[in-house]
Amino acid sequence: MKTTVSRRTFIKGGLAGTVVATVLPEKKSQAATFEGYPDGMGVLVDLTRCVGCRSCEAACNEEQKLPQPDKPFDDFSVFDEIHHGQKRRTDETRYTVVNRYDVPGLDHPLFRKIQCNHCQEPACLTSCFVNAYTKTPEGAVIYNPNVCVGCRTCMIACPFNIPTFKYSSAFNPRIMKCIFCYDTRLKEGRPPACVEACPQEALTFGKRNKLLEIGRQRIRETPDKYEDHIYGEHEVGGTAWMYLSSVPFDQVGFDTHVPKEPILNYVKDFLGIVPMVLTVWPALFAGFHLLATRKDWLKNKNEDTHEEE
Amino acid sequence: MRFFSHQRPELPIVDHVKPDGSQWTLKEKLWLGLSGSDYFKQFFRNPVNWLMIGIFAVGIPLLFQRYIYGLSAVTHASNDYPWGLFLGFGLFGMVPLSASGFMLGTTVELFGRKDFHPIERLALLNGLLGYFFAVIFLEIDLGMWWRLYYPMIVSLGPAAVLFLVAWHVATYLSVQVAEVLPALFEWIGWLKGKRIIRSMTLGLTIAGIILSTLHQGALGALFTYAPAKVHPLWLSANFQWIHFFCSSIFAGLSMVIVSSTLIRNFAGWRCDDEFKNSLDDITIKLGKGCSLAMITYLVIKVVAIAHDQEWAYLLTGWGSYYLLELGVGVVLPMFMFAIGVRNNRASLVRFAAVIAVLGIVWNRLNTSLVCFNWQLYQEIPHWKEVWITITIYSLYFLTYRFIVYRLPIVYSWKGEK
Amino acid sequence: MRTRKKMLQATLAIAIGGILLWPEPGRTMEAADAPETVEINSLARLYSGVDFNHAMHTEIASCVQCHHHTTGGEVTDPNCIRCHAKSGEADTVSCKECHSSDRFSKDDLSKRDNPALYHIDKPGLKGAYHLNCVTCHQKTGGPTGCQDCHTMTEAGEKMFQTGQHAPSETTGGEHSGH
Ligand code: SF4
Ligand code: SF4
Ligand code: SF4
Numbered sequence: 001m002k003t004t005v006s007r008r009t010f011i012k013g014g015l016a017g018t019v020v021a022t023v024l025p026e027k028k029s030q031a032a033t034f035e036g037y038p039d040g041m042g043v044l045v046d047l048t049r050c051v052g053c054r055s056c057e058a059a060c061n062e063e064q065k066l067p068q069p070d071k072p073f074d075d076f077s078v079f080d081e082i083h084h085g086q087k088r089r090t091d092e093t094r095y096t097v098v099n100r101y102d103v104p105g106l107d108h109p110l111f112r113k114i115q116c117n118h119c120q121e122p123a124c125l126t127s128c129f130v131n132a133y134t135k136t137p138e139g140a141v142i143y144n145p146n147v148c149v150g151c152r153t154c155m156i157a158c159p160f161n162i163p164t165f166k167y168s169s170a171f172n173p174r175i176m177k178c179i180f181c182y183d184t185r186l187k188e189g190r191p192p193a194c195v196e197a198c199p200q201e202a203l204t205f206g207k208r209n210k211l212l213e214i215g216r217q218r219i220r221e222t223p224d225k226y227e228d229h230i231y232g233e234h235e236v237g238g239t240a241w242m243y244l245s246s247v248p249f250d251q252v253g254f255d256t257h258v259p260k261e262p263i264l265n266y267v268k269d270f271l272g273i274v275p276m277v278l279t280v281w282p283a284l285f286a287g288f289h290l291l292a293t294r295k296d297w298l299k300n301k302n303e304d305t306h307e308e309e
Numbered sequence: 310m311r312f313f314s315h316q317r318p319e320l321p322i323v324d325h326v327k328p329d330g331s332q333w334t335l336k337e338k339l340w341l342g343l344s345g346s347d348y349f350k351q352f353f354r355n356p357v358n359w360l361m362i363g364i365f366a367v368g369i370p371l372l373f374q375r376y377i378y379g380l381s382a383v384t385h386a387s388n389d390y391p392w393g394l395f396l397g398f399g400l401f402g403m404v405p406l407s408a409s410g411f412m413l414g415t416t417v418e419l420f421g422r423k424d425f426h427p428i429e430r431l432a433l434l435n436g437l438l439g440y441f442f443a444v445i446f447l448e449i450d451l452g453m454w455w456r457l458y459y460p461m462i463v464s465l466g467p468a469a470v471l472f473l474v475a476w477h478v479a480t481y482l483s484v485q486v487a488e489v490l491p492a493l494f495e496w497i498g499w500l501k502g503k504r505i506i507r508s509m510t511l512g513l514t515i516a517g518i519i520l521s522t523l524h525q526g527a528l529g530a531l532f533t534y535a536p537a538k539v540h541p542l543w544l545s546a547n548f549q550w551i552h553f554f555c556s557s558i559f560a561g562l563s564m565v566i567v568s569s570t571l572i573r574n575f576a577g578w579r580c581d582d583e584f585k586n587s588l589d590d591i592t593i594k595l596g597k598g599c600s601l602a603m604i605t606y607l608v609i610k611v612v613a614i615a616h617d618q619e620w621a622y623l624l625t626g627w628g629s630y631y632l633l634e635l636g637v638g639v640v641l642p643m644f645m646f647a648i649g650v651r652n653n654r655a656s657l658v659r660f661a662a663v664i665a666v667l668g669i670v671w672n673r674l675n676t677s678l679v680c681f682n683w684q685l686y687q688e689i690p691h692w693k694e695v696w697i698t699i700t701i702y703s704l705y706f707l708t709y710r711f712i713v714y715r716l717p718i719v720y721s722w723k724g725e726k
Numbered sequence: 727m728r729t730r731k732k733m734l735q736a737t738l739a740i741a742i743g744g745i746l747l748w749p750e751p752g753r754t755m756e757a758a759d760a761p762e763t764v765e766i767n768s769l770a771r772l773y774s775g776v777d778f779n780h781a782m783h784t785e786i787a788s789c790v791q792c793h794h795h796t797t798g799g800e801v802t803d804p805n806c807i808r809c810h811a812k813s814g815e816a817d818t819v820s821c822k823e824c825h826s827s828d829r830f831s832k833d834d835l836s837k838r839d840n841p842a843l844y845h846i847d848k849p850g851l852k853g854a855y856h857l858n859c860v861t862c863h864q865k866t867g868g869p870t871g872c873q874d875c876h877t878m879t880e881a882g883e884k885m886f887q888t889g890q891h892a893p894s895e896t897t898g899g900e901h902s903g904h
Contacts, residue, residue, distance in 0.1 A: 051860060053872055058885045058886045058887065068893045069887060072887050072888030072889075072892045074872070074878070074886045074888045075888070084686040084688075086686065089388065089389070091388055126534075127470070127534045128471075129460045129466040129470075129471035130459050130465070131464050147459055147463060147464035149451055149452070149457065150451050150454075151451055151452075153469075155388065156532075156534060156535050156538070157535060159535075165386075167380045167384070167452075168386070169379050170379035174452070189832045190830075190832075196830065198853075199860075199872075200853065200857060200860065201849045201852070201853025201854075201856070201857060204847075206830070206835055207835070207839075210835075214847045217846065218847065222805075259536055263536065266533040266534070266546040267470060267530060267534060269546060269547050270526060270530035270533065270550045274523060278519060281519045285415070285419055285515050288419055289421070289511065292420040292421045293420075293421040
């Protein structure tokens with residue numbers, strides 16, 4: 001009995017499959033191949049200039065109205081803080097932190113400021129299934145807390161471990177991350193608070209393209225002073241915030257193993273098979289079904305005809 | 310439940326009518342035909358229930374804590390390990406173990422293998438509950454759990470892998486509800502409903518395969534967003550989704566073997582003869598499927614390592630751990646399955662299935678927790694997080710048992726159907 | 727926000743001409759021509775200005791070390807030599823004449839868009855001061871702490887959340903989540 005039923009329903013099954021197939025790939029097709037905005041702004045962070053004064057941290061805290069820190073911003077003992085063997089990182093109370101690195105063979109320490117790098121093709125953005133992230137034409141990667149569901153995939157995806165989650169809130173949690181001071185400054189063409197606060201101009205704000213020129217100029221003209229590499233020019237497909245360093249980048253806490261292509265490229269393999277499965281599977285398995293149940297069907301049919309006779 | 314057999318021959322309930330000709334009421338059906346006091350007597354006689362009570366006594370207050378004070382009250386609130394046990398076990402572990410639904414649905418309905426029919430409903434139920442509780446785990450882990458439906462209607466991010474997971478798990482959950490409904494309809498005696506669903510079986514089954522292939526794979530593909538974070542041995546940008554999909558096949562089958570074994574041993578009164586008599590045979594056939602899926606899985610695991618030129622990693626400490634996982638979690642059960650099948654020893658197959666189930670959970674935990682951010686440090690989940698995970702799993706167990714005790718899952722309904 | 731902006735503007739305005747140097751064109755300047763002290767306070771907001779002992783510094787550094795080519799001294803930096811080997815003494819040697827105090831403003835950035843411009847990377851005024859002073863102090867063992875040169879103002883204490891604005895023991899410490 002089952003097989004005759006399924007014969008009839010075969011069409012329905014096929015139809016259902018086709019509907020799924022036509023509705024869903026539509027949504028996949030945007031799998032963006034977005035290259036970033038040509039006139040986007042960025043910041044070039046020069047480790048040879050930074051003196052670890054933490055002015056940027058203080059300015060960010062004020063600008064972004066972040067909670068009061070544990071220790072004042074002129075307390076340099078924070079550089080010795082170690083959690084789980086790691087130096088300080090961004091968390092729900094700070095969008096940016098400066099860490100000290102004692103590089104062997106160097107008579108003075110180096111400092112590195114970290115914050116969101118505002119990637120050209122942000123992994124956080126591409127991994128978000130509610131589109132909470134936007135890359136603005138000005139270059140900022142901003143976040144919309146009103147649609148975020150708190151799944152924290154962006155935190156998994158960000159190659160620089162930047163986004164953090166406000167775990168401490170039960171009713172108003174959200175992602176906390178540097179937004180390039182977009183609302184208050186960048187939108188109006190003004191430099192971010194941290195850049196403005198930096199006494200050393202260790203943070204150079206400008207069009208990303210111009211910053212690359214500047215970076216290359218510094219390397220070209222003082223080759224002894226710099227590693228011949230601008231971190232962020234190509235890392236994860238390019239970032240709006242980039243770094244210059246006097247020592248190999250892995251000695252000052254940079255992950256030098258991040259891919260040179262956008263994170264999305266690693267996911268494309270899978271996204272590519274989606275339409276295939278959606279369109280081929282229904283036909284394939286319906287076919288299997290017909291083959292597998294052919295004998296039963298023939299038998300049933302014969303019985304039917306016998307009965308009629 | 311020794312209770313039943315002697316004094317009350319009409320129990321367990323398998324029909325709408327009592328021996329005296331009157332109808333069982335729904336309430337009586339829910340109480341398994343026992344009086345309230347008898348029901349509780351048998352309930353408290355069972356040590357498992359006491360264990361459950363102990364787990365819930367601590368777990369429920371912890372859940373309140375999570376919802377009132379936020380995730381940081383019950384987890385380490387780690388920004389380096391954004392996904393903890395709730396997802397690592399609850400989502401990434403539960404979903405492959407629930408692949409049974411579509412596997413047996415396909416085998417019976419599409420390939421016409423009626424010999425698997427006695428276990429089909431159990432497989433479907435196992436699938437449904439696994440997915441349902443994966444969603445429960447998700448609801449505990451999501452920061453803004455009240456926005457669960459946002460990716461469906463409020464703000465769509467269709468280019469993201471998780472979008473696909475969300476849609477597919479949601480759709481598939483409905484498919485599975487539909488697939489399990491006939492059992493409920495038989496039990497409450499609403500035959501029209503059953504006929505409607507019956508007429509959709511093939512469509513549902515095919516939808517099940519599509520959705521399952523994609524979201525089982527998608528769960529793996531989620532990790533390809535972190536190519537620089539997951540240890541290279543556990544991540545292959547090209548093959549990750551196949552690894553996850555392929556391993557879900559034997560995970561799902563093994564899970565049905567485990568749960569059918571438990572049911573046969575501890576709820577034998579509920580099984581009918583068809584189920585009991587065919588179970589060994591079915592178990593061995595499922596074991597064969599497992600061993601085939603496992604060998605395929607092993608081959609693509611090796612292919613992935615060769616493709617990404619990762620041989621050198623095998624010589625490191627992580628490499629040993631990787632080999633240990635594959636050895637204990639896959640190769641060992643694979644041989645046990647093969648030997649069990651060849652010698653027709655269902656007990657060996659069952660033992661293999663238990664190992665395979667643990668092996669797959671181990672693999673998912675490795676991918677999402679242990680080997681995630683392997684260059685940083687090792688995150689050990691907070692005890693409260695562990696306890697809540699156990700609590701939800703216990704709830705899963707209770708629900709599972711509740712349904713198996715009542716609906717015609719491992720027995721066939723004697724009344725009209 | 728408003729008041730901050732205003733304050734910044736006000737301090738900037740008051741301080742225009744913070745460095746007063748009178749060059750006499752046509753010859754290389756002598757250190758003796760320079761003033762005894764210079765009050766550097768054009769950007770003072772978070773920190774008070776600096777009373778810069780110019781006379782003392784002329785004894786331990788040559789003019790070009792800070793003033794580049796503008797004092798007419800011999801230029802040695804191979805990058806500067808390309809253009810400034812013979813450019814002689816400039817009309818002005820005041821830092822702020824070349825190093826803009828509105829670095830990173832729209833104006834400043836668009837000026838640097840000029841493709842013919844070589845000095846695309848010229849620091850702003852604040853950067854110029856600090857890069858010049860701090861770098862040299864680091865090398866020569868001069869003071870390098872912020873407050874070694876200028877004391878923090880009330881506004882500074884507020885932003886750095888220190889001094890009277892320091893986090894008390896009981897508040898703060900909201901993060902770390904455990
Ligand atoms: S650094 Fe991380 S958070 Fe910032 S844009 Fe890139 S991926 Fe997103
Ligand atoms: S750009 Fe703005 S938000 Fe980002 S670190 Fe700087 S001050 Fe903070
Ligand atoms: S303000 Fe500038 S010099 Fe000070 S720590 Fe930040 S980047 Fe470094």
